[in-house]
Amino acid sequence: MRNLQGRLDLCSVNTATLGHREPLSVTIDRIAAAGFGGIAPWRHEVENANVAELARQLRAVGLSVTGYCRSTYLPATSREQFAANIDANKAALRDAATLGARCFVMVVGGLPEGSRDLDGARAQVIDGIGELLQTARDCGVPLALEPLHPMYAADRAVINTLAQALDICAELDPEHAGNLGVALDVYHCWWDPALRASIARAGQDERLLAFHVCDWLRETRDLLLDRGMMGDGVVDLSGIRRSVEHAGYDGLVEVEIFSKENWWRRDPDDVLRICAERLQNVC
Structure with a gap:
């Protein structure tokens, strides 16, 4: 396992960690000044700005884009x-290419409004990913399927385990063309009894495109907006990273924390300082 001490160049910050309180151009400079090697921006930050100018700024400060967040949900109530x-996802992929993103993070969506057809929603997801593969190939930006905790199956993602995501990859990309893989977020996967086996499979299949860290608080107050800072919860972060890197992952370790009542209220530079400390000493 890589030693992160003094190696913030191996670490990335998902901009959600700072609460989207400032323009992306300001956030880029802030993260670069703190010494991190990468950034993962969100579409609403990019689409409201000049994408080409943001790309130039990222190159100028030396930040790699570890991922572009996130896809438009796929399941729908009509073909239209x-x-x-x-x-919408094809347009986002083109922006991801302009930014030089290493992957386009696919949070695939839950059940369409009023639906109870879980199998149907999952079928739409597979169809949708299949339709996006050629654009991903043309843009040079692979799709990273991110399984979400099962509590989000209704509204955010009907892909809920790493094994399920890998099954979809195998079905749609059996030749391992390099356009389809997975993003592993510990918040969503830490509980999975099959996690270690799935990580090993992902490494063997060369599907590991992104690795996100935060922590699961024992007394979580909000299942979406109360993620913990690394070291404040119950997740074996170093153990999971050891498995991920043993499986061959050599990309950046990306911090992604949604924390409306805590970290999003703090000074952004303090948040980055604490992220840096915990990445080096806890993860």
């Missing part, structure tokens, strides 16, 4: 809406 969702 489904097609619109595909088009």
